[in-house]
Amino acid sequence: MRFGILEFLTLAGSLGLFIYGMKAMSEGLQKVAGSRMRGVLKVMTANRFVGVFTGFVTTVLIQLSSVTSVMVVSFVNAGLLSLRQSISMLMGANIGTTVKAILFSWLGFASIDIHAFALPIIGLAFPLLFFKGKQTKAIGEFMVGFAILFLGLEFLKDVMPLPTADGASVLGGLADLGVVSVLLFTGLGILFAMVVQSSSVALAATMVLCQHGIIGYEMAAATVLGMNVGTTVTANLAALVANVWGRRAARAHFVIKAIGVLWALLLFSPYLELIDLCVVHVRGASPYNDPNALVWALTYLHISFNVLNTLLLIGFVPQLEKLVTRMVPTRTQADEEYRLEYIDDPVMALSPELSLIEARKEISKFGRLAASMSGMLNQLLVSTNEMERAALIDKIARYEEITDRIEVEIGKYLTRTSAEAKDEEMSERIRGMLAIISDLERVGDIFFQMSRLLDRKHEERLWFTPEQRSNLQELLGLLDHAFSVMQKNLDAEDGRVSIDEAVEAEQLINQKRDQLRRAHLKSIETGDYNVKSGLVYNDLFSSCEKVGDHVINVSEALAGEI
DSSP states (O other): OOOOHHHHHHHHHHHHHHHHHHHHHHHHHHHHHHHHHHHHHHTOOSOHHHHHHHHHHHHHHHOOHHHHHHHHHHHHHHTSSOHHHHHHHHHHHHHHTTHHHHHIIIIISSSSOHHHHHHHHHHHHGGGGGOSOHHHHHHHHHHHHHHHHHHHHHHHHHHOOOOOHHHHHHHHHHTTSTHHHHHHHHHHHHHHHHHHTOHHHHHHHHHHHHHTTSSOHHHHHHHHHHHHHHTTHHHHHHGGGSOHHHHHHHHHHHHHHHHHHHHHHHTHHHHHHHHHHHHHHHHSSOTTTOHHHHHHHHHHHHHHHHHHHHHHHGGGHHHHHHHHHHHSOOOSHHHHHTSOOSSOOSSOOSOHHHHHHHHHHHHHHHHHHHHHHHHHHHHHHHOOOHHHHHHHHHHHHHHHHHHHHHHHHHHHHHHHHHTTOOSHHHHHHHHHHHHHHHHHHHHHHHHHHHHHHHHHHHHTTOOOOHHHHHHHHHHHHHHHHHHHHHHHHHHSOTTOOOHHHHHHHHHHHHHHHHHHHHHHHHHHHHTOSOHHHHHHHHHHHHHHHHHHHHHHHHHHHHTTOO
């Protein structure tokens, strides 16, 4: 058949309509079930079976396993899920995505007119888009997306280019190479799913090719197995900017699928024979000679592969965790420092006294993390490289989110410990620790706000004089000294807090701030520099003084002066 530019654009448009429908349906479902989905995620525990169920339900609600996998990676990256929890959740997501395969086979490739139900669905949904209620509009968006998805599939079936006689002979030759053919089509499935970044799109396209008789049962099955590996590229792309834990979660997704494809290829012939028996029994035809039965065979293959692979690997989650940890080793301290290390156990097995010792270690680590943001801000102040500036701004924002999470987690731990407190002295220590984590979280907030100020200054092309920049660097240097005193106090044993040294460090910051404020006001009066940049400058040195206040608060809390 002729395949020119118009035909190519028609094919691209059909594929675009299909993908857009899937996206619209997914987004509508997320809005409808958003709160429920968050509720489902809250039940995530260390129980791997609950994790599988959570991943399954989340993907059924979202209807995009790639979205679930990216979401899981982001949760692990933020420390909201452990690596072990993420592995079981990814297994559940793999099963959840097979629901769409059933819909494709039942509706998309059945002998019914797609337009007969798709257009009436859009007709029903269209008025809902104009309702004020968010839930009603979301239901309308889901219905429209659902209809467009199958309209796109219908167009895809009609415009998919059929091979010429020469092309058919080439495909026939590729399919007659035995094991090499199976591996070749598995590789093609991987590449196709990597390109479209969706196993559902790859599966639908493969079903279309099968219905036209372009590829047979064995090669189609190999393609479906390959696409299961290829779809993991989405999560791994998302993990490129993640920390070591996020990268491990993404790598776990790949390992789970790769192990599954490995055993499926080793048992390829008997596995396909078993699928054939099931299809013949249920549909009354064999996928080896009936294209319609072949579509159902691929559906059964996709479902059984993910279910069996989960059943096979669910007992080896700890081993998978160790494997991906070796595959993605820790390279820098920054890879590990964001995550709770000493109080990760949700079960309060320790005595209150030991619990406070562990919490103190975690708070000390929290202090180092907050202090490191000063160095990032100093780099941002002097950097002129656009990529370096963007990376620093993103890093400060990420650290601010981490400080928020750590405050919540340590706060929960201390609150549970307070219920076991046996005397007033222990209760005072807990109150002091709660005050400290609040101050450290505020330090993160202030540094984040300062980074936004510097970003705005850069976007508006406002410039500091060399003297202004030097003054800010000097003030940040005084802050670094105050942080070092604070850290020494955090690491010290109770009763050995250097409160005098901390007060002296804070006074130096106040004196420098007062000096800069007087000089700043005088410079504005004489018109020595731009007023807008002067306002940013004033906000920055005032913010540094606020950080100093929170730093001294930490030492005072350690000394019992709250």
